[in-house]
Amino acid sequence: MIRYAALCLLFLSAPVAAQDMTLPVGSRQLSDRTSPLDSYDLPTGPFADGRVPARAMEGRVERITWRLQAGSSTTLQLLAPLRSQIVAQGFEILFECAARTCGGFDFRFGTEVVPTPDMYVAIQDYRFLSAARDGEALSLLVSRNPPDGYVQMIRVSPVDTVTPPPPLVIEEPVTRSDDLLSGLTQDGHAILADLHFRTGEITLGDGPFASLELLADFLKDNPDMRLALVGNTDDTGGLEANISVSTGRAQAVRARLIEKYGVAADRVEARGIGYLAPITSNATPEGRDLNRRVEAVLLVN
Template identity: 30%
Template sequence: MRFFPILALLTFLAAPAFAQDIVSDAPGASDPSGLKRIEGALIIGYDQSGFDEMSIPTSKVTYDGPQSSTTLEGPRTRVIYLVPGDRSPLEVIRNYEAELSEAGYETLYACGKQDCGPASAMSQYLYPRDAQLKTLGRVSAAVFSLPRDDQRYLVATNPQTGRTVSIYAAFETFDHFPQLYEKTLVLMDVIDGAPLTRRMEFVSAEEMALGLKAEGRVSLYGIHFTHDSDALTPESDPTLEEIAKFLNASSDMQVFVVGHTDMTGGFDYNIDLSQRRATSVAKALSERYGVSASRLQAAGIGPLAPVAENLSEEGRALNRRVELVRR
């Protein structure tokens, strides 16, 4: 009898996780604008980023990487689809080829099966382990864990709009997640080759003082974080220095440090992210620049105070900001 709990634990660990069926798109996810999905497909992974870069293979991929590639820049949308029934990777790619051709896209590169390289190398290059989506937790992270060599890849660009679409389809044979097992999975990346939007990111200490005096708040776009994180990047230092300069010159000033996000993702997630980011800014000002912590109060309000619409990357970028608000 004393061995029963151990056996029970082993049985639990060996059992497939998250066995419930996927019956709808992941919360907050949607198709990239202007692009259709395979009939009946469901979104199980989703991410949007601002101005980003992505390396696109244009030749066979080995475990050392592709023999040739091209790097694209622009706002990026990443979607992972779970395709229903027995739709093969070839059927998926042929449907997208037809749709994209009718929309004016030109094929940059296409391959199938071993011509793409080993499926494990190809999938890891396009969906590396350090960039897994967590949209549905471990289910989304586990896609392409053991893809079959019946894989297909297509990358096409629209010369009129500058948009590039990368589509990878493969048959999953990893059986730990029943929802994915023996299904075709599709990884779609859409890179909108719009030029970098130049913003007046640097706000001087004097401009902060004027803004707070006139409106009681000032928006700052020069504070940057790593994606989906509260970690400040080095590009934030000039703006942090100006905040400290302003506060040190106004020794009686107390401010709220307010974090804002766009509406991508869940509400609770964005509230938490904005709070953590505001806290990181306040902590940096106190620990690195000597501003008294008692003069700073961090607050995160997520997507609740937009300054632009959230339907375009331009609008979402304006909504992602940090503000100083006079207390």
């Protein structure tokens, strides 16, 4: 178990008072990409006029992500205690938004996000916050993929005043490939959560997509395995139309694996099943967003 105070100590290098709060058992740090000298565009407003307004920052840049067991907690419930700690330490909140007010898809792909599987962002269920204090700046991005919650912190510190963050003891650190490949080998299927398609379109974005590289490496290391890519949609529209869209998206992913990553055509197939296999209710925008996905299904020769 990670104590909540310890998590806040990692966010803020200055000391903070201990809290009688804990993160759920099993919370894990997924990644730590720290650069001693780098730049970061700190978002300061919602997507507008074709871009996300941002403040260019330079210094030591820390990019850290965590996964926690969120249960039924909302993204606001996940963000609120972290925000309180930031304000208590003298940070000024520059900008804060929820998915729709941020700009939805355009804000998500117009700002920096650590690649999947180290960070997951549901297009219609995330919250963002940016703050600054005496030349130091940070942003928090919180999202959910029930039952898990994800937190990303990007912090920029002036190089001449950097204080190394205190160590944080975590349980069973996971590597970039653990979530995807363990799900594929243990459960027989895994969601390719970093893929993105615009609503109603079947063209896969430019990427790069870490999940596809992992799948290509997995097939190379396991010549007796094949994959089926299965496209899924929400329940908006008729079944026949949704099957067509979901099939097209799965075929686009298959083509990318073959053309860019050199996967043999007979090692991967593509199918679409429309809205017939939801992972959650389609009654909410958040649920529909989660149901629009492409999954990899493991096949053994």
